[in-house]
Amino acid sequence: MRTTALPNLFRLVYRNLLVNTDPGSLLILVGLPGLYLVFFGYGFQSISSAGGGTNYLAYLTPGIMSFQVVMAGTVGGGILWSDRRWGMLSQLLMGPFTRLQYLMGIMLTALLFGLGGSAIMLGVAYALLGSVPLQPVTLAIIFGTIVVGSLFFGGLLLFLAAVVKSNNAYNSIQILLLFVVNFASTVFYPLSSGLPLVLKVLFYVNPLTYVADAVRGAYSSSLTLTDLYQLVVLFVEMVVILFFAVRAYLRSDVSYE
Amino acid sequence: MIDRPLGSERGTSFEPVITAENLRHTYDHRHFALDGVSFTVRRGEVFGLLGRNGAGKSTLIKAMTTLIRPTSGTLRVLGLDVAHEGQKIRERIGVVQQAESFDFTTVQKNFDVYGMLWGIPRAERVRRRETLIAKFGLTDSRKRRAFDLSGGQKRRVQVAREFMHDMDVLFLDEPTVGLDVIMRRTLLNSIREEVRRGLTVVFTTHNLEEADYLCDRAAVIDEGKILQLDSIENLKRLYGGKKTIDLTVANGDASRFYAALIERLGTGSTVTVQAESAVVLTDDPKEALSRIAELSQTLGVQLEWLNVRQNTLEDVFLRSVRHGGEDHGAP
Numbered sequence: 001m002r003t004t005a006l007p008n009l010f011r012l013v014y015r016n017l018l019v020n021t022d023p024g025s026l027l028i029l030v031g032l033p034g035l036y037l038v039f040f041g042y043g044f045q046s047i048s049s050a051g052g053g054t055n056y057l058a059y060l061t062p063g064i065m066s067f068q069v070v071m072a073g074t075v076g077g078g079i080l081w082s083d084r085r086w087g088m089l090s091q092l093l094m095g096p097f098t099r100l101q102y103l104m105g106i107m108l109t110a111l112l113f114g115l116g117g118s119a120i121m122l123g124v125a126y127a128l129l130g131s132v133p134l135q136p137v138t139l140a141i142i143f144g145t146i147v148v149g150s151l152f153f154g155g156l157l158l159f160l161a162a163v164v165k166s167n168n169a170y171n172s173i174q175i176l177l178l179f180v181v182n183f184a185s186t187v188f189y190p191l192s193s194g195l196p197l198v199l200k201v202l203f204y205v206n207p208l209t210y211v212a213d214a215v216r217g218a219y220s221s222s223l224t225l226t227d228l229y230q231l232v233v234l235f236v237e238m239v240v241i242l243f244f245a246v247r248a249y250l251r252s253d254v255s256y257e
Numbered sequence: 258m259i260d261r262p263l264g265s266e267r268g269t270s271f272e273p274v275i276t277a278e279n280l281r282h283t284y285d286h287r288h289f290a291l292d293g294v295s296f297t298v299r300r301g302e303v304f305g306l307l308g309r310n311g312a313g314k315s316t317l318i319k320a321m322t323t324l325i326r327p328t329s330g331t332l333r334v335l336g337l338d339v340a341h342e343g344q345k346i347r348e349r350i351g352v353v354q355q356a357e358s359f360d361f362t363t364v365q366k367n368f369d370v371y372g373m374l375w376g377i378p379r380a381e382r383v384r385r386r387e388t389l390i391a392k393f394g395l396t397d398s399r400k401r402r403a404f405d406l407s408g409g410q411k412r413r414v415q416v417a418r419e420f421m422h423d424m425d426v427l428f429l430d431e432p433t434v435g436l437d438v439i440m441r442r443t444l445l446n447s448i449r450e451e452v453r454r455g456l457t458v459v460f461t462t463h464n465l466e467e468a469d470y471l472c473d474r475a476a477v478i479d480e481g482k483i484l485q486l487d488s489i490e491n492l493k494r495l496y497g498g499k500k501t502i503d504l505t506v507a508n509g510d511a512s513r514f515y516a517a518l519i520e521r522l523g524t525g526s527t528v529t530v531q532a533e534s535a536v537v538l539t540d541d542p543k544e545a546l547s548r549i550a551e552l553s554q555t556l557g558v559q560l561e562w563l564n565v566r567q568n569t570l571e572d573v574f575l576r577s578v579r580h581g582g583e584d585h586g587a588p
Contacts, residue, residue, distance in 0.1 A: 006376070011373060011374050011376065012374070014373065015360070015370050015373065015374055018360075018362075018366070018370055019360040019361060019362050019366070019370055020361075022361075022362075082361060086357070086358065086359055086360070086361055086404070087354060087356050087357050087358030087359065088358050088359065088360060090324060090354060090356075090358065091352070091354060091358040092374070093324060094322045094323070094324055094347060094350070094352040094354075095347055095352075095374060095375065096344065096347050096348040096374075096375065096376075097344075097347075097374075098343075098344055
């Protein structure tokens with residue numbers, strides 16, 4: 001029997017997109033950040049205006065684009081969990097795929113979500129603001145950062161999914177992690193000098209801060225050397241977390257009984 | 258079921274498709290789920306693995322399907338080494354797991370996605386999907402989510418879906434659990450049909466009637482060891498000439514009764530006791546029946562059930578797997 005020419009990896013990605021992206025999930029994955037953009041963007045604008053500040057919606061847009069890397073991470077971890085839960089992980093691994101191909105399929109799917117979600121947020125921002133930066137270099141930096149960020153958070157959530165054995169525990173950890181990562185970052189507000197030391201440290205070590213700073217820097221044409229250093233750190237962290245994620249996943253039990 | 262030009266000319270042969278030599282596997286470095294297992298599966302045969310829960314059947318299937326790497330020993334499937342050529346093996350096998358495995362979507366989409374994953378072109382996917390959905394009686398449930406189906410329907414989807422792709426060896430881990438009699442027979446006949454086209458099948462089951470119906474040869478496995486391995490006919494012949502007496506005690510001291518029965522019956526009989534019931538395998542059923550009657554009177558024991566019958570594969574299984582109950586006497 002002649003088979004389709006599509007390589008194994010792309011078949012897996014296509015399958016992930018087909019079966020793990022029902023309309024409800026898509027709405028949450030893309031719609032939730034969109035809602036943040038609309039509600040927070042307009043809601044906090046009044047405070048910003050009262051203080052004589054800049055356009056909060058314009059400030060928030062690159063933050064919400066960065067936020068998509070976290071959503072991408074949840075896609076990665078979620079696919080592994082649901083495949084394990086519904087018995088498809090072992091079924092696929094007894095099929096014509098290697099464990100690594102399966103893992104790369106998940107990462108690539110997460111990446112597509114990160115990039116797609118960010119692009120949609122850019123579109124929403126365009127609709128709300130009337131203009132967004134579309135210069136090739138700016139877009140390259142923004143989406144390059146989104147790629148690294150998506151792989152980092154994809155790896156992180158995949159690592160969690162591989163080592164945590166209970167679905168409830170995984171969900172609880174994910175919710176807590178997402179809360180801390182999102183709100184102890186510069187996605188929604190800038191790092192204030194009045195923050196307690198603990199929160200400051202959290203902001204500084206949070207990879208989402210690096211993503212948000214770099215994307216915002218590129219978006220507003222104010223990229224600093226610090227942002228670039230942060231990008232390098234983010235890249236190194238991504239490599240490290242991917243190493244541990246792959247290791248944990250390859251060592252994890254593929255139970256089907 | 259599916260036109261498989263490559264397989265249509267093949268038949269049963271002595272060419273080994275799976276060879277296992279002194280296979281051992283441990284999950285905890287203390288207990289062996291597989292303990293020195295050796296066997297060969299020939300091309301075009303249906304090979305049964307019989308055993309109770311936890312006997313090692315599923316571990317063996319996992320090893321043969323490359324899901325786990327055996328701790329020691331050698332295992333080759335289709336001439337390929339399981340430890341080093343896993344992907345090449347997986348490209349040529351099909352597996353129906355014991356547990357449910359579905360994509361969280363409709364029955365029809367499950368077939369489509371699975372066919373796509375196996376690289377079956379779209380037109381062929383549709384043709385196969387329609388054939389299988391009709392054959393396995395899934396037309397009415399094709400638009401329903403697979404996980405919303407009843408246990409039997411789910412099982413049908415799982416088995417039928419595996420025929421979306423071509424394969425040389427099909428591993429079926431308890432495929433008929435939850436199926437009604439008609440669908441069970443449909444499934445077994447479908448497998449037979451595929452076997453006639455040259456498919457090799459490794460089949461685990463608790464249901465010995467099924468093994469009797471489908472398998473050419475079978476291995477009785479318990480505690481990670483193969484206790485018996487032969488053709489179904491030979492396995493049954495192993496105890497040929499003997500008859501089986503099933504009996505259940507209604508009132509009285511069952512354990513005392515059975516202990517006395519074991520003592521009174523000669524070396525030509527064996528007694529397997531399980532709670533209030535026992536299975537007596539004997540050369541001389543008349544003699545055994547008179548002993549049973551005599552003892553029940555002497556000990557004041559009332560029998561609820563007494564039945565004399567020919568040996569079945571189940572008796573072979575029970576005889577082989579001694580740990581399920583007490584087993585006394587010579588075979």
